[in-house]
Amino acid sequence: MDLCLRIGELLLSSGAGAADVVATMTAVAHHLGLRQADVDVTFTALSMSYQSGPDEVPMLLMRHVRQRDIDYQDLTAVDHLVRDILTDRADLYLGRSRMATIVSLGHNLPRWGVTLAWAVMAAAVGLFLGGGAIVAVVASVSAVAIHRVQLFLGRRRLPFFYLQVAGGAIATLIAAGVAATAVEVDTSVVVTANIIMLLAGIGTMGAVQDALTGFYITAGARFIEAMMATAGIIAGVALGISLAEFAGAPLGLIEPGEAGELGDLPLIMVGAAVSAAAFSVACYAPWRGVVPIAALTAVAAAIQQGFAVNGFDRVTAAGAAAFFIGLVAYAVAGRVRVPPLVVAVPAIVPFLPGLSIYRGLSLLADGGAATSQGLLALVTAVSVAIALASGVILGEYVAQPLKREARKLEDRLAGPRLVGPFRALSRAERRALRREA
Structure with missing residues (x-):
């Protein structure tokens, strides 16, 4: 039970849906x-109970989720551990030892590498929005600056809300400082690019997935977060706008979510691919998955643009x-040996409705005639988020039986092999390989 709770804690803190956490813990326990x-999962706690007999007192263990850092390196290691347990390549003792090693070891990527990845992501988003080279820089x-300041504040246990306040203020003040010089820059696009960076790690997809799978308490908590x-x-x-005006460097009107003239399709595809790849690197995704994530995101951006050009609305295109x-x-996840979550979440980052949420809340704060526009923006954002999460989940539901049928066809058509096993696998071996895949 302790091993299952530790596995569930890491999965939940890395953004996995509550249904996936429950299924994984139940499979390992069984x-x-x-x-x-x-097994019961909420946003901040996991509980697991077991009664060995009708006359025995049930045993209950609980574990609280205190840290919510997206860590795809640990998530992948835990996924491999679960697969080894379910295929009898690891027993309980080895599983607990490996779990303790996973949570105690550091990362292969240094902290400055993570900062550089966030910088690349922001630059790619700036180009994607049509801001040009100056906006990207x-x-x-x-x-x-935002990442380093947030790290400093995070070490002092400040709530995440204040980290976001600091990030928004820094983005605005730097844009104001550049606008006060002779350099011509679109401050709205600069602030928008950094807003996407600040919103990239928010678990909107996990919230919608929990709502679709019946975990409404966890879904509500994630939406509130x-x-x-x-x-x-x-x-x-x-705050940044007020400080800039006090310092004598007013920014004027900043339109959150405003984008410049979108470039041609190759620029859109490259911007989406680079931003998704940089986000995956910043979240410590294994290097073998970065290039497939970028390629997948580029094709998805082309599909979205194709639907948009042909007159479909934003929800349908997303x-x-x-x-x-x-x-x-x-x-793709099976090929590069990572959980599908590691591939799917970075790939949908360029399509997240974070800017619509920001615009809607900003208009609601203004009040008056802008209230109706703010409500419309929020409804659109929720619709896009549901479309993204439900589309990914539906795609995976369809992909699983297709993969099984493709494997059967490959077994029937396979002839003499030039590499790999030369003998026919037994039924038990084939079942083990299918579980592993």
């Missing part, structure tokens, strides 16, 4: 001998791109 263990410098993080950005941008991501992510 395989190790606890046939009827009850200013956005990357702002991203470096996303709203509070976005409200922190609003407060930070407002849903089509997400369905493709979910359909392909299952196969």
Whole structure:
């Protein structure tokens, strides 16, 4: 039970859906001998109970989720551990030892590498929005400052809301400083690029997935967390504008979410691919998955643009791109030996409705005639988020039986092999390989 709770804690803190956490914990517990263990997951706590007999007192263990850092390196290691347990390549003792090693070791990527990845992501988003080279440079410098300041504040245990306030203020003040010089820069696009960086790690997809799978308490808590993080950005941008005006360098009107003239399709695809790849690197994704994630995101961006050009609305275009991501992510994850979550979440980052949420809350804060526009923006944002999450989940549901049928066809058509096993696998071996895949 302790091993299952530790596995579930790491999965939940890395953004996995509550249904996936429950299924993983239940599978491990059942395989190790606890046939009827009850697992309950909320946003901040996991509990597991087991009653060995009708006359025995049930045993209950709980574990609180205190840290919520997206860490795809540890997530991948835990996924491999679960697979080894379910295929009897690791027993309970080895599983607990490996779990303790996973949570105690550091990362292969140094902290300055993570900062550089966030800078690359902000620069790619700036180019994607049509801001040009100057906007990309200013956005990357702002991203470096934001990440380092947030690390400093995070070590002092400040709530995430205040980290977002600091990020929004820094982005606005740096844009104001550049605008006060002779350099011509679109401050709205600069601030927007950094807003996307601040919103990239918010678990909107996990919240929608929990709502679709019936975990409404966890879904509601994740939605509130996303709203509070976005409200922190609003407060930070407002603070930055006030400080800039006090210092004599007014920015004028900043339109959150405003983009410049979008370039041609290759620029859109490259911007989306680089931003998704940089986000995956910043979250410590294994290097073998970075290039496939970039390629998948580029194709998904082309699909979204294709739907948009042909007159489809934003929700339909986002849903089509997400369905493709979910359909392909299952196969890509199997090839590069990572969980599908590591592929799907970075791939949908360029399509997240964070800017619509920001615009909606900003208009609601203004009040008056802007209230109706703010509500419309929030409804659109929720619709896009549901389309993204449901599209990815539907794509994975479709991909699983397709992969099974493709494997059967490959077994029937396979002739003499030039590499690999030369003998026919037994039925038990084939089942083990299928479970591993």
